[in-house]
Amino acid sequence: MAAFTRCSAPLLFAVAAFGCASQAGAETRHYAVSWFAQATYSNDHDCSHGVHPEVEQIYLRYAERLGATPAQIATWRRKQMEGEDVRDLDELMMNRGRIDGQPVNPYTQPAAVVDLQMPGLDGKYAFGFNLDGKGADDPNAFEDPETHERGVDHQLYRALGCTRAFRGSLESRPTYYAWAWGQLKDSQPAWVITVSGDDLSKDGPVSVSIERALEYLRSNSDGTPRFDMAYRIDPDPRSRNTYRGEVKNGVVSITEHGKLRLLQNPLVAPELELSNVHLRLALKPDRSARGFMGGYQPWHPIYFGIAGVGFGGEQQVTGDVPGFYHLMKRYADADPDPVTGQNRAISVTYYLEAVPAFVRPADATQQLTSR
Amino acid sequence: MQVKSRLRAPMWVWGAAAVVAVGGIAAAVMSMRTSEEPIASGPSVTRRLTAEQYQNIIQDVFGSDIDLGGRFEPDLRVDGLFAVGASHVSVTAAGMEQYDAMGRAVAGQVVDANHRDMLMPCKPASAEQPDEQCAQEFLGKVGRLLHRRPLTDQQLQAYVTAATQATQITKSFYDGVALSLSAMLSAPDFLFREEVVEPDPDHPGSYRLDAYSKASQLSFFLWNSAPDSKLLAAAEEGELHSKRGLARQVERMMGSPRLESGMRAFFEDQLRFDEFETLAKDSALFPKFSAQVADDAREQTLRTILDVVFTRDSDYREIFTTKKTFLTPELGSIYRVPIYNDGPNGSPDQWQPYEFAADDPQTGILTQIAFTALHSPAGRGSPTIRGKAVREIALCQKVPAPPGDVDFTQFELASASPTSTARERLGVHASVPSCAGCHKIMDPIGLALENFDGSGEFRTMEGNARIDPSGEIDGIKYEDANGLGNAIYRNPAAVSCIVDRLSARALGRTTSSGERGWLKDLKDDFADNGYRLSALMREIALSRALYSVSAPAREPAQQQVAAASSADR
Numbered sequence: 001m002a003a004f005t006r007c008s009a010p011l012l013f014a015v016a017a018f019g020c021a022s023q024a025g026a027e028t029r030h031y032a033v034s035w036f037a038q039a040t041y042s043n044d045h046d047c048s049h050g051v052h053p054e055v056e057q058i059y060l061r062y063a064e065r066l067g068a069t070p071a072q073i074a075t076w077r078r079k080q081m082e083g084e085d086v087r088d089l090d091e092l093m094m095n096r097g098r099i100d101g102q103p104v105n106p107y108t109q110p111a112a113v114v115d116l117q118m119p120g121l122d123g124k125y126a127f128g129f130n131l132d133g134k135g136a137d138d139p140n141a142f143e144d145p146e147t148h149e150r151g152v153d154h155q156l157y158r159a160l161g162c163t164r165a166f167r168g169s170l171e172s173r174p175t176y177y178a179w180a181w182g183q184l185k186d187s188q189p190a191w192v193i194t195v196s197g198d199d200l201s202k203d204g205p206v207s208v209s210i211e212r213a214l215e216y217l218r219s220n221s222d223g224t225p226r227f228d229m230a231y232r233i234d235p236d237p238r239s240r241n242t243y244r245g246e247v248k249n250g251v252v253s254i255t256e257h258g259k260l261r262l263l264q265n266p267l268v269a270p271e272l273e274l275s276n277v278h279l280r281l282a283l284k285p286d287r288s289a290r291g292f293m294g295g296y297q298p299w300h301p302i303y304f305g306i307a308g309v310g311f312g313g314e315q316q317v318t319g320d321v322p323g324f325y326h327l328m329k330r331y332a333d334a335d336p337d338p339v340t341g342q343n344r345a346i347s348v349t350y351y352l353e354a355v356p357a358f359v360r361p362a363d364a365t366q367q368l369t370s371r
Numbered sequence: 372m373q374v375k376s377r378l379r380a381p382m383w384v385w386g387a388a389a390v391v392a393v394g395g396i397a398a399a400v401m402s403m404r405t406s407e408e409p410i411a412s413g414p415s416v417t418r419r420l421t422a423e424q425y426q427n428i429i430q431d432v433f434g435s436d437i438d439l440g441g442r443f444e445p446d447l448r449v450d451g452l453f454a455v456g457a458s459h460v461s462v463t464a465a466g467m468e469q470y471d472a473m474g475r476a477v478a479g480q481v482v483d484a485n486h487r488d489m490l491m492p493c494k495p496a497s498a499e500q501p502d503e504q505c506a507q508e509f510l511g512k513v514g515r516l517l518h519r520r521p522l523t524d525q526q527l528q529a530y531v532t533a534a535t536q537a538t539q540i541t542k543s544f545y546d547g548v549a550l551s552l553s554a555m556l557s558a559p560d561f562l563f564r565e566e567v568v569e570p571d572p573d574h575p576g577s578y579r580l581d582a583y584s585k586a587s588q589l590s591f592f593l594w595n596s597a598p599d600s601k602l603l604a605a606a607e608e609g610e611l612h613s614k615r616g617l618a619r620q621v622e623r624m625m626g627s628p629r630l631e632s633g634m635r636a637f638f639e640d641q642l643r644f645d646e647f648e649t650l651a652k653d654s655a656l657f658p659k660f661s662a663q664v665a666d667d668a669r670e671q672t673l674r675t676i677l678d679v680v681f682t683r684d685s686d687y688r689e690i691f692t693t694k695k696t697f698l699t700p701e702l703g704s705i706y707r708v709p710i711y712n713d714g715p716n717g718s719p720d721q722w723q724p725y726e727f728a729a730d731d732p733q734t735g736i737l738t739q740i741a742f743t744a745l746h747s748p749a750g751r752g753s754p755t756i757r758g759k760a761v762r763e764i765a766l767c768q769k770v771p772a773p774p775g776d777v778d779f780t781q782f783e784l785a786s787a788s789p790t791s792t793a794r795e796r797l798g799v800h801a802s803v804p805s806c807a808g809c810h811k812i813m814d815p816i817g818l819a820l821e822n823f824d825g826s827g828e829f830r831t832m833e834g835n836a837r838i839d840p841s842g843e844i845d846g847i848k849y850e851d852a853n854g855l856g857n858a859i860y861r862n863p864a865a866v867s868c869i870v871d872r873l874s875a876r877a878l879g880r881t882t883s884s885g886e887r888g889w890l891k892d893l894k895d896d897f898a899d900n901g902y903r904l905s906a907l908m909r910e911i912a913l914s915r916a917l918y919s920v921s922a923p924a925r926e927p928a929q930q931q932v933a934a935a936s937s938a939d940r
Contacts, residue, residue: 189716215716218700221661222654230700230709358709 027200031289031354032217033191034225037177038156039127039292039351040168041145046123047162054164056080058116058320059093065114066096094311097322107307107314110325118323120331121161128154128349129278129294132333140333147280153347154294156302159327165318170351176306179317180268188265190217192231192359193281193289195245195252200283203248208279212239212262213359225355227287235362238271239263245279251291254279260295269305273298275335275345287356294349296334302346303328411885412919415566415580416458418879421446423636425562427596429477431629432516433490437480441473446645451767453640454876462562474556478549487545495544501535506548510534513552518560519590519597520583521607530555564591564879568923580918582606589620589912592877594629595636614913621912625905631677634904638676641872642736642764644669646745653750657826659705660744667699667720668740668827674722675736680904687869687897687904691735691765691859694727705740705828706733732822732829732840735856737761740827747825754793754817761816761844765859767868771809792836794818815843819855870894870907877911889916 052058060073068076076089095103097112106113126142134141135151142152160166168174173181190213197206213231220226233240244256260274274295281291303325306318314321332343420428422443429437444466447456462470481490491509495502510530514522522530530551538547555561564587571579580588583598586606590598598606602620610616624630639645647669652660674697679689699720703710710723727733736742746760747753762768797818800810819842824830831838840851847858859865870893875881882890893910900906911917 187717215712218704220654220658221663222658224658226659226701226704228704228707230703230711232711358703358711360709360711 026196026198028194028196029200029283030231030357030359031193031195032213032225032229032231032357033193033352033354034185034217034288035173035181035353036191036350037174037181038160038166039154039170039349040157040161040166040174041123041125041127042161042167042169043123043125046121046125047119048122049119049162051167052118052163052319052323055315055319058323059089061116062096062114063089063092065116066092066098068092090311106322107310110303110307110322113322113325115326116320116323118320118327119162120158120327122158123161126152126154126157126161126349127292127351128152128157128347129280129292131276131278131294131296131347152349153333154349155331155333155346156297156299156328156348159331159346160324163319163324163327176318183267184265185217186219187216189213189234189263190215190231191262192233192357193354194359195247195281195283197247200247200252201250204246206245206247206252207242208245208252208254208281209240209242210260210262210279211241211362212236225353227355228358230358230360232360233362234263236263240362241277243277243279247283250283252279252281252283252289257295260293267305267308269301271301273301274348281352281354289354290352292349292351294347296345297348298335298344299328299332299346300344302348411883412577412916412921413878413880413883413886415568415920415923416879417566418454418457418564419460419462420562420564421453421457421595421636424591424595424597425473427594427632428517431596431599432513433477433481433486437477437486439473440476441469443469448643450875450881451641451763452872452876453645454637455880457564458879467557470557470562471553474553475549477556478552481552482545482549491548498544499538499542500544501538501547502544503531503535505544506534506551507531509548510551510555514555515603516597516600517555518558519564519587520603566920568920571919574919578920578922579915580920582609582611585611585918588877588917589617589624591633592917593621593624593633593908593912594627595633596629618913621909625909625912631681634677634681634908635673637873637876638673639669640876642672642741643745643760644741647741650745651749652744652826656750657824657828659701659828660826661701664701664705664740664826665744667702668744670722671697671699671702672736672739672741675739684903684905686902687907688860688865688902689735691737691865692853692856693735694729694731694733696725696727696733696739697722698725699723702740705826707829730853732852734853735859737765737856737859738820738823738852742827743820743823744825744827750825752793752821752823752825754797754814754821755810756817757820758813758815758817761855761859762813765868766862766864767871768864770813773806773809792833792838793821794839816855818842819849819852822852866894866897866902869904870897873904873907874911877917883921885921886916889914 060077063073063076076086079086095105097104097106097109099109099112104112124143125145127144127146128142130141130149130151131153132138138151138153141150142154143150144152165176166174192211192213194209194211195206197204200206212234214234215231218226218229239262241260241262243254243258245252245254254277257276257278260272260277262272264271274297277293277295279291279293281289283289306324307321309318309321328346329342332346334343334347335345336343425443426439429439444460444463446453447460449456449459480486492512493505493508495505507527511522511527514527514530533554534547534551537550538544541547559565566584567581568578569581571577583603583606586598586602590596590602601623605611605616605620611620647665650665654660675693675695676690678695678697679685679693680687698706698708698710699722700710700712701720708725710725712718712721732738742760743752743757746757748756759770762770797810797814800806800814819840821833821838822829822831822840842849842855844855844858845862849855849858870890871882874890874893893907896910897907
């Protein structure tokens with residue numbers, strides 16, 4: 001391996017907070033994404049019909065729709081309350097889909113599960129972006145609680161925001177995403193964001209790359225993400241995304257709202273695919289970054305990522321899985337199917353945190369010294 | 372002490388060391404001043420095996436897959452070295468229990484079905500019956516290696532008899548042999564390095580180590596382990612008492628991969644790396660620091676040193692100024708430099724060579740985590756502790772303990788301000804006469820390392836204040852850690868320190884006043900040889916002083932050794 005050196009001392013002092021320039025007249029900062037989950041802003045006033053019941057109660061509603069007698073339901077309810085096994089109900093729920101009257105797996109065949117018409121979120125606020133350009137005129141849009149921009153499109157939040165596993169805030173993370181991230185972060189190759197510009201401490205145009213590393217995110221012994229680890233960019237073209245953007249008042253945004261594709265992990269979803277991608281990333285004084293990424297995302301992969309938890313995960317983590325299918329189908333707001341008219345994509349906003357990292361570009365032939 | 376697996380020597384060190392040894396030995400023998408000088412020798416010493424020496428011997432004799440289990444008694448540091456403290460310690464009753472348990476564990480593995488065919492030179496006629504011939508062959512062979520000299524007939528017969536009787540009771544030949552082997556591993560002749568002294572026929576009126584003690588002296592110095600079979604054979608044939616024969620063995624040993632083990636042991640001792648066993652950092656303040664980082668940091672410094680003194684065979688003093696080192700990705704994150712792994716996701720971290728820029732504050736081993744973090748409290752850095760460590764470790768200077776009636780009032784007042792810097796807080800020492808005397812020789816040194824926090828991570832600010840890393844040592848002022856490294860490089864005490872400590876390690880004791888001339892010659896030759904450690908080690912190994920002892924208080928032990936059977940003890 002070729003030897004190399006890090007920043008010279010004077011330069012190091014000059015840019016101690018953010019690292020040194022990778023080339024004359026330019027500055028590049030790399031970040032490893034250390035948290036990525038749907039941006040939620042749950043509060044006491046966002047589900048006027050109430051938060052969805054526990055999955056055990058929802059099971060009884062399904063049972064009723066599947067023809068169980070009132071006596072059966074009363075027995076199951078009593079057993080549930082007394083902590084007894086309800087194996088016959090479990091068997092019924094594990095196959096609560098119906099095709100031609102025959103039981104089918106509800107997780108892989110969610111369309112075959114009866115739609116309980118669970119309500120969506122109807123609060124005023126949601127993190128995100130004005131994706132469709134309608135702005136304040138859009139009656140279905142939210143207001144961003146941080147920027148107070150109106151016309152925010154975040155229908156995934158509307159669809160799932162009243163289900164227990166998907167409620168939370170930036171500080172109090174939603175159960176499902178906390179679980180999924182915990183499963184993935186120590187094995188899934190990290191996502192890396194690179195911001196390049198003339199001087200990132202000043203307003204001006206930048207280039208933003210969002211790529212996948214070969215290595216998983218490294219953590220400290222207390223589980224917090226580790227600053228200043230080195231990652232190599234995966235040359236696989238399926239995870240290479242670069243956009244024009246700008247930095248303004250220390251916040252990086254994308255001005256070229258194209259597509260984004262990143263390979264992910266089948267436990268959550270095989271890949272993350274967005275169109276009309278938006279980014280708002282604040283560069284923090286402690287050298288980390290946090291912000292939001294949004295766009296329109298095909299909702300089928302979101303569903304099947306969640307559905308992978310199966311019956312056990314439905315009870316332990318997510319709640320009623322087929323219900324998510326119907327909710328996302330109902331609230332999907334983009335990419336209509338040319339035949340059926342059903343929207344195939346849904347507006348989403350993800351909240352992300354990132355820590356400073358060293359990154360070796362995929363096409364680099366030797367170690368580089370940017371940070 | 373917890374038993375740990377031993378690090379294996381990288382091939383690049385082996386090869387380089389071999390080249391260095393072969394190329395340098397002739398010149399060294401020709402140029403050394405010390406081989407024939409009259410010497411007023413010091414006393415012979417008896418040393419308890421260190422934990423690592425015990426481990427090395429077991430590995431050398433029986434292989435690296437033998438698990439020791441158990442814990443060793445703590446070693447004692449005297450005059451800066453465990454190697455000297457080893458001649459000041461005994462074995463407690465609890466320690467003897469541990470040795471006994473380890474001996475039984477080792478013996479059990481040596482004769483088990485997985486190892487016996489490889490480690491035993493013979494097979495018994497019956498696995499259920501005594502076989503004295505086979506037992507004698509095996510116990511005689513390993514006894515020579517473990518006791519570092521051939522067993523006497525009386526010793527060997529005692530072990531064989533014990534094995535026979537145990538076999539009759541257990542109905543297992545291997546259990547019987549294991550019992551004798553475990554006794555051998557608990558015997559004083561194994562656990563202690565006792566020096567056998569004899570009159571020196573070449574220097575009437577003087578005494579020297581006998582050939583086997585000489586072999587041990589040489590082997591533990593260069594390899595930190597017992598003599599191998601070739602060295603024992605050389606002792607048996609009297610080769611070690613001839614200059615040419617000794618030089619031949621020294622040349623062979625310095626070309627051996629075991630040389631790295633010996634030098635690692637010396638520097639781990641000299642740098643007090645045993646303190647890593649109790650090193651802990653506040654994870655809220657230093658989240659990057661972990662047990663893995665501590666292990667890597669220790670290894671980084673050893674690799675840095677070995678790169679200077681062996682791979683490149685450079686000026687020893689460069690360990691204080693070198694920009695070249697070796698890093699893992701985790702260490703890279705603390706030093707804030709990119710160290711990339713090779714291989715697919717999840718591959719184990721790999722060591723990579725790295726060279727810091729000439730003007731980078733990272734310079735030499737004093738700025739490495741294994742120094743800055745090791746000599747810091749759990750929650751902060753400490754210029755005082757670091758300055759004291761520089762004095763004691765790099766320069767072998769003693770810093771007196773603080774007086775018992777220290778008045779901390781002024782210091783606490785200075786510390787009360789959350790915005791104060793370490794420099795400001797420590798400035799109070801100058802105003803308190805009872806503190807100033809010692810702190811003025813510690814604090815200014817350590818302040819040059821203030822760019823490294825308590826975990827060794829580089830920083831430019833302390834709170835909201837920019838750090839001033841200027842310092843001073845013995846009247847030499849410098850601007851930062853680079854200056855400190857250069858000042859140590861130029862300090863004659865750094866040279867005296869390494870010569871004193873290396874010779875003390877070889878002798879197992881601090882040199883006596885009568886050996887000052889020898890030390891002076893070593894230092895002069897060290898300078899003449901460009902401060903190359905390999906040359907210094909070779910000269911010590913070839914020195915008559917290493918094998919000469921003062922007149923014993925009673926008759927030389929050689930006359931008693933035949934009667935002194937460990938089996939009788």
